[in-house]
Amino acid sequence: MSTHTQKSGLSASDSFSKLSYHRLISESEASVDSDSNWLITLSDVFTLLLVFMIVFLVMTKNTTGSGEAVGDNEVKVMNNTDYEKTIIQTGIRDELAERVSSLALGEEVSVVAKDREVVVIMKEKVTFMPGEVDVLEGSQHLLDRIAEIINRYPAYLVEISGHTDDVPIRTPLYPSNWELSVARAASVLRYFINSQSVDPSRLSIKGNADKKPLTSNDTPENRARNRRVEIRFIQAEA
Numbered sequence: 001m002s003t004h005t006q007k008s009g010l011s012a013s014d015s016f017s018k019l020s021y022h023r024l025i026s027e028s029e030a031s032v033d034s035d036s037n038w039l040i041t042l043s044d045v046f047t048l049l050l051v052f053m054i055v056f057l058v059m060t061k062n063t064t065g066s067g068e069a070v071g072d073n074e075v076k077v078m079n080n081t082d083y084e085k086t087i088i089q090t091g092i093r094d095e096l097a098e099r100v101s102s103l104a105l106g107e108e109v110s111v112v113a114k115d116r117e118v119v120v121i122m123k124e125k126v127t128f129m130p131g132e133v134d135v136l137e138g139s140q141h142l143l144d145r146i147a148e149i150i151n152r153y154p155a156y157l158v159e160i161s162g163h164t165d166d167v168p169i170r171t172p173l174y175p176s177n178w179e180l181s182v183a184r185a186a187s188v189l190r191y192f193i194n195s196q197s198v199d200p201s202r203l204s205i206k207g208n209a210d211k212k213p214l215t216s217n218d219t220p221e222n223r224a225r226n227r228r229v230e231i232r233f234i235q236a237e238a
Contacts, residue, residue, distance in 0.1 A: 085116065085235060092118045092153060092233055099145035109142065117234050120146060121214075124227035131169060133183040135191050143188065146231060147196035154202070158192075159232040160185045161206040163213070165223035182207030184229055 093113040100109045100120070108126045112119050124130070127139045135143065150158055162181030174180040185205035192198040210217065213226040 088153070088155075089113055089116065089118055089233075089235075092149060092156070095149055095152075096120055096146065099149070100142070103142055103145070105142065117232055119233070120231040122229045122231070123224065124229075125224070127188070127229055128184055131171070131174075131180070133174075133180070133187050135187050140191070140195070143191055144196060147192050147198055150192065150198050150202070150233075151196070153233070154199070155236055156233045157202050157204070157236050158198075159204050159206060159230075159234060160188050161208055161230045161232065163208050163226060163228050163230065164210050165213070165226045166210040166217040167223065177209035178207055180207075181209050188229055188231070 090113070093111055096118065097111045100111060103109075105126060108123045110121045112121070122139070122142070126142065127136055128134070129136065150156070162184040164177040164181050166177075169175075169177055169180055174183065182205065185207060189203050189205050192203060193200050210226065214228070215222045215225055217223050217226060
């Protein structure tokens, strides 16, 4: 009897001990899980931040690269446009020079290209009698050839300017060199329109009197250089 009771007491004690042990283990695991939850949450936050940072850097790089590409394209377009204008300007200059050379006018007519313009400089000797504004018959062949180039390049405007030396003129028709220089430019303009059907909207005239000399007016030769008409080819604004 005593022995059975003793065994029963030990069995109950062992069961209680095992139950307490399992409960302790379960509580410990629960405690560990609860304590590690904040680490998992913090890790998720850092992961999301890293992802956002990578996405942001990629988007920024793509945007910058696109902007640089556009800038490069704009520069290339501008360079191409300038190159084309230079080619056209060179073509106009060469064609004018060839036609002038074919007339064997020597130094009386010159063609220069400067500041994106092409200028034909005609001395008074080949265009007008001294103090007069009627175009000389001998200069009409020259003006015809210039008009051909004007009509061939409609993108260019044409400015015709008259220039005199500093010797005063006082006549009923031309009280000063201002009137004389404007009248000579107007005579060339009328010839282009009436004889070669140049579009009047592309033409303009200017009288400079003696205010824009090529050289000083200290000798007869220099004064002869300053008496001239200039025909200027100017690229029209887009």
